[in-house]
Amino acid sequence: xxxxxxxxxxxxxxxxxxxxxxxxxxxxxxxxxxxxxxxxxxxxxxxxxxxxxxxxxxxxxxxxxxxxxxxxxxxxxxxxxxxxxxxxxxxxxxxxxxxxxxxxxxxxxxxxxxxxxxxxxxxxxxxxxxxxxxxxxxxxxxxxxxxxxxxxxxxxxxxxxxxxxxxxxxxxxxxxxxxxxxxxxxxxxxxxxxxxxxxxxxxxxxxxxxxxxxxxxxxxxxxxx
Ligand code: CTP
Ligand code: CA
Numbered sequence: 306x307x308x309x310x311x312x313x314x315x316x317x318x319x320x321x322x323x324x325x326x327x328x329x330x331x332x333x334x335x336x337x338x339x340x341x342x343x344x345x346x347x348x349x350x351x352x353x354x355x356x357x358x359x360x361x362x363x364x365x366x367x368x369x370x371x372x373x374x375x376x377x378x379x380x381x382x383x384x385x386x387x388x389x390x391x392x393x394x395x396x397x398x399x400x401x402x403x404x405x406x407x408x409x410x411x412x413x414x415x416x417x418x419x420x421x422x423x424x425x426x427x428x429x430x431x432x433x434x435x436x437x438x439x440x441x442x443x444x445x446x447x448x449x450x451x452x453x454x455x456x457x458x459x460x461x462x463x464x465x466x467x468x469x470x471x472x473x474x475x476x477x478x479x480x481x482x483x484x485x486x487x488x489x490x491x492x493x494x495x496x497x498x499x500x501x502x503x504x505x506x507x508x509x510x511x512x513x514x515x516x517x518x519x520x521x522x523x524x525x526x527x528x529x530x
Contacts, residue, residue: 314522316357320400321393321448322350323437325365327383329411331429332420339406343367345453345492346404348514350375353402356518361398363389365405383408383434390437394444400525401448403438406455410434442472449525454478464497474498474524477517496520 324346328336343364350362351372360375363386371377378393380386386407394401410431420427442450450473456463457480464478478495493507494517505516 313357314526315353315400315518318358318399318525319397320350320353320358320360320402321363321390321398322346322353322360322402323363323365323386323390323405323407324350325367326406327365327386327408328381329383329408329434330415331412332416332418334419337408337410337412338366339408341365341367341406343369344490345510345514346402347372348510349402349404349517351511352514352518353400355515356522358400361393363393363405365407383411383437387435387437387440390441394441394448398448400451400521401438401441402451402521403441404453405437407437408434436471438473439471449474449521449528451475451477451521455481457482460495461497461502464495468497468499474528475521498524 325343326338326341328338330336347369350360354360354374362372362375362377364377364379365386366381378389380389386405411434413430413432438450438452441447452467452471452473454464454467454476456478460478460480464476468476475496475498478497479492490509491507492510492513494505494513496503496505503520505513
């Protein structure tokens, strides 16, 4: 069935996709994470494969099955995800699609032993995490870079700012809340690139992923490559 959706527009292109949440250890039994299901990222990886790309999916912890026809690397923390991405970039990557909901902060010093309950308030010092997408976009040579943005307000302006501050070719923004976004089967996306934008109306994540891949292929081909 998936063959019938094949456009072949990414034939011969090497794509790295990150997906899912990350987990940042607090102690041996606890972590900080987020509501990402990984569904959008896995759908993007599948759509890229359908379009003829050779795909490596780097995934944080999810309950989803490994998609067929691609390599998959499972990681837990943002630091592990960064290492896995760098390893892939070192071999070869034409297109980097960062759908993962990577942590922004991690506990500064994870406890070696389980933290015991006490009756006083507890504060947990947090340290910023490397921005994987921005670090890839700053590399030289670098792949064509696509980011995602989950926003609860000012979608267009936030997406434009994020695209420029991260130095990436395309941002796919989605409004979270109201049954859309994290963990939902449907989504809607606002695509923002230099000199253009496009709304992808509410649809299943796999249909949206195919439309997104179409737009990426168009911009990638137009980029002189
Ligand atoms: N991202 C990343 N590494 C991080 C944080 C985010 O690679 N440590 C990537 C995400 O995969 C996504 C993009 O950056 O493609 C935007 O993520 P988002 O959380 O929306 O933006 P932030 O820059 O983290 O800003 P904020 O959370 O404050 O909106
Ligand atoms: Ca973030």
